[in-house]
Structure formats: C-alpha cells, structure tokens
Amino acid sequence: MAEFRAMAEGDLALFLRLTGLVGWGMTEQDFDRLIKFSPEGNFIASMDGSDVGMVASTMYGDVAWIGNLIVDTQLRGRGIGAALMVHAMNRLTARGVKSIRLDGVPLAIPLYRRLGFRDEYWSMRYMGEAAPGPVTGVEQMRPRDLDEVAALDLRYFNAPRREHLEYIHGLTPELCFTHRAGGRLVGYIMGGDGLDRVKVGPWICEPGHEKGAEALLNAVMNRRPGHRVWVGFPEGNRSSRSILERNGFREIPSSLRMCHGECRSAERVEAVYGLGGPDKG
Ligand SMILES: CC(C)(COP(=O)(O)OP(=O)(O)OC[C@H]1O[C@@H](n2cnc3c(N)ncnc32)[C@H](O)[C@@H]1OP(=O)(O)O)[C@@H](O)C(=O)NCCC(=O)NCCS
Numbered sequence: 001m002a003e004f005r006a007m008a009e010g011d012l013a014l015f016l017r018l019t020g021l022v023g024w025g026m027t028e029q030d031f032d033r034l035i036k037f038s039p040e041g042n043f044i045a046s047m048d049g050s051d052v053g054m055v056a057s058t059m060y061g062d063v064a065w066i067g068n069l070i071v072d073t074q075l076r077g078r079g080i081g082a083a084l085m086v087h088a089m090n091r092l093t094a095r096g097v098k099s100i101r102l103d104g105v106p107l108a109i110p111l112y113r114r115l116g117f118r119d120e121y122w123s124m125r126y127m128g129e130a131a132p133g134p135v136t137g138v139e140q141m142r143p144r145d146l147d148e149v150a151a152l153d154l155r156y157f158n159a160p161r162r163e164h165l166e167y168i169h170g171l172t173p174e175l176c177f178t179h180r181a182g183g184r185l186v187g188y189i190m191g192g193d194g195l196d197r198v199k200v201g202p203w204i205c206e207p208g209h210e211k212g213a214e215a216l217l218n219a220v221m222n223r224r225p226g227h228r229v230w231v232g233f234p235e236g237n238r239s240s241r242s243i244l245e246r247n248g249f250r251e252i253p254s255s256l257r258m259c260h261g262e263c264r265s266a267e268r269v270e271a272v273y274g275l276g277g278p279d280k281g
Contacts, residue, residue: 002080004087007042007054009035014044014051018070024278025194025230026068029171034058034068037164041092042068045084047075055084058280060159062098063265067279069108081108085115089260098262103232103255103278117258120266122235123275128249130198130227133218136211141169141176141188148185149178156204156271157281164276165202168192177219179205179212189216189274197228203240203274210239213273217243232278234269243273 007015012031019026034042034056041057041064053071057064066088071080092100103123104112113119141149146169150162168190169176175191175198187205191198200220205213221229231249233240234257255278259266267281275281 002045002047002052002083004043004045004084006040007035007044007056011044011051015054018054018072019068021073022070025197025199027193027195029192033167036167040095041088043084043088043091045071045080047080053080053084055088056279057088057092058164059092059095059097060161060164060281062096063159064092064097064100065279065281066100066102067277082111082115085111089115099265100260101263101265101281102258103275104258105255106253109256109258112258115260117260118263120257120259120263121269123232123255123257123278124235124241125230125232125252125254125278126244126249127197127252128229128231128244128247130221130224130229131247132222132225133214133247135215135219135222137181138177138179138212138215138219141173141178141190143169145178145185145188149188152185152188152206153202153204156268157202157276158265158267159281161276161281164280165190174223175220177216179209179216181209181212187212187216189220191220191223194230197230198224199277200229200231201274202272202276203231204271205273207270210243213239214243214246217247217273221247232275234267234272234275236269237272240273
C-alpha cells in the first residue's frame with residue numbers, strides 16, 4: 001500500500017528525478033513555484049519507505065489544476081497513479097475546490113475518465129525554433145501593467161491568477177510583453193526558460209488582434225534567437241495555430257483537456273493563444 005505526504009522543500013531532488021523521467025523540461029523554478037503557491041496541494045507517494053511517485057496542483061480560487069502525475073517507471077500499473085489522484089482530489093475538494101481540471105496525455109486518459117473526469121477539448125502542443133520577426137505595437141511589460149494584465153487575463157482565462165502572473169513576470173521580465181490598440185491593453189504574453197526550451201504562456205489576445213498576437217510571440221522569440229520554443233493552445237484557437245505554422249512550428253503530441261466537478265469555468269479559447277502551462281492551465 002502506498003502512503004502519502006505533502007511535498008516539501010526537501011523534495012527538490014525527487015521532483016527533478018521524476019520529471020526527468022518524462023522529459024517535460026521542468027526546472028527548480030517550477031518546483032519553487034509549486035511549493036510557494038500550493039504548499040498543501042502537492043503530494044508524494046512512498047512504498048516501503050521509498051518515494052515512488054508524485055502529483056502536483058495549483059488553485060485559482062475554487063478551480064484547481066492537477067499536473068505532474070508521475071510514478072517511477074518500474075512501479076507503474078499497480079494503482080499508485082490512481083491512488084495519488086484520488087488523494088489529491090479529496091484534499092482539493094476538502095479545501096473547497098469545485099472543479100478540477102487537467103491536460104491528460106493520451107495514455108493516461110482512460111485513468112482520468114475512470115476517476116470521473118470529462119473530456120473538454122484537445123490541448124495542442126507545438127514546438128519551434130525562435131526566429132526574429134517584427135514587433136510593431138508591442139512593449140516590454142512593466143510591474144505597473146500587472147493590474148491591467150490581470151484584468152484582461154481574468155476576462156478570458158476565467159479564473160483569478162494575478163499572483164501567478166506577477167510571479168512569472170518577476171522571474172523573467174525580459175520575456176513578458178504587452179500589446180495595446182488605441183491605448184487599451186488587448187494582449188499580453190509571458191515566457192520562461194525551461195530546461196531545454198523556452199516555454200511560452202500565458203499568451204492572451206482579444207479576438208480581432210491576430211497581428212498583435214503574432215507580434216507578441218515575435219517579441220519573445222527575438223529575445224532568444226535559435227532557442228527551442230514550446231507553445232500549448234486550445235484546439236479552438238485557429239489563429240494561434242496559423243501563427244505558429246507560419247513561423248515554422250511543428251505539431252507534437254497533444255493532450256486532452258478534462259474536467260471534474262462543476263466545470264463551469266472554461267476559458268474563452270478564442271483569446272487563449274497560449275496556455276499558462278500543461279499542468280497549470
Ligand atoms: C500516468 C501514470 C502516473 C499512471 O501511474 P500508474 O501507477 O501506472 O497508474 P495506475 O496503475 O493507477 O493506472 C494505470 C493507468 O495508467 C495509464 N497508463 C499506463 N501506462 C501509462 C504510461 N506509460 N503513460 C501514461 N499513462 C499510462 C493507463 O490509463 C492505465 O490504465 P489501464 O490500467 O486502464 O491501462 C504513469 O503511467 C506515469 O508516470 N506515466 C508517465 C507520466 C505521465 O504521462 N503522466 C500523466 C500526465 S497527464
């Protein structure tokens with residue numbers, strides 16, 4: 001039988017070992033963010049005194065995202081993953097969470113369906129190489145933009161994540177940009193340096209501003225020429241797909257966005273050009 005405990009600061013090496021098994025490009029910064037924002041929402045499974053798996057979560061009000069469900073390779077298929085999920089789901093529900101969402105890789109979809117998650121839409125993933133491009137109408141994001149950025153974000157992401165936006169901006173301000181039309185903020189993008197790739201997102205832009213959305217992406221790419229760039233986006237956002245394909249990005253395997261519980265908080269996909277992360281919405 002597996003036992004569970006909350007992930008704590010001393011678990012960095014375990015986090016890096018388990019995420020290293022799956023190659024999602026996670027870093028120490030990803031760990032720090034989980035510990036900072038959800039100290040009681042990340043769990044480690046152990047068996048016979050050895051740590052064998054983990055799951056993480058991020059809460060935005062009464063909506064939570066589950067991610068980084070990983071079990072040691074040689075112990076898969078024995079129910080540890082399902083037990084970790086049930087443990088996390090129970091803890092989140094006890095803390096008042098009404099909907100739990102996630103992006104499930106195809107192999108794990110049956111597991112999530114068994115646990116009561118319902119399909120929402122395909123969450124696309126594209127990978128490319130940063131090439132320079134025009135950046136008309138784009139400015140470097142400043143700390144004083146964050147209130148406006150958070151208000152725009154809430155309108156389209158539909159769950160409050162201002163503290164997270166502030167945190168991401170603080171980590172890599174040179175990869176965060178805004179786009180205004182007639183002085184009004186209509187789009188923003190945030191990027192971060194992963195282990196072996198630049199991770200783009202969140203990347204939000206109001207419908208009707210595709211050119212601005214592309215300029216935002218260019219602004220990030222101009223800062224990291226030649227680097228690998230990862231973007232995830234909802235399948236319903238055709239503009240994001242065409243921008244990425246125009247810029248030479250290639251599709252890599254997608255995940256299924258799924259929801260458990262009330263599921264009334266889905267984002268407005270027409271404005272979501274880039275996810276905040278596969279594990280964080
Ligand atoms: C997904 C994962 C955590 C499941 O852990 P587990 O302890 O093997 O899970 P359980 O024994 O409770 O359940 C097995 C289920 O996991 C899923 N699964 C099996 N092998 C898998 C694999 N290599 N990758 C992903 N999911 C897998 C299947 O849905 C399986 O259901 P089935 O028994 O109907 O075939 C584990 O396979 C893993 O670490 N995979 C790599 C990381 C990953 O893909 N995580 C999910 C991200 S959304």
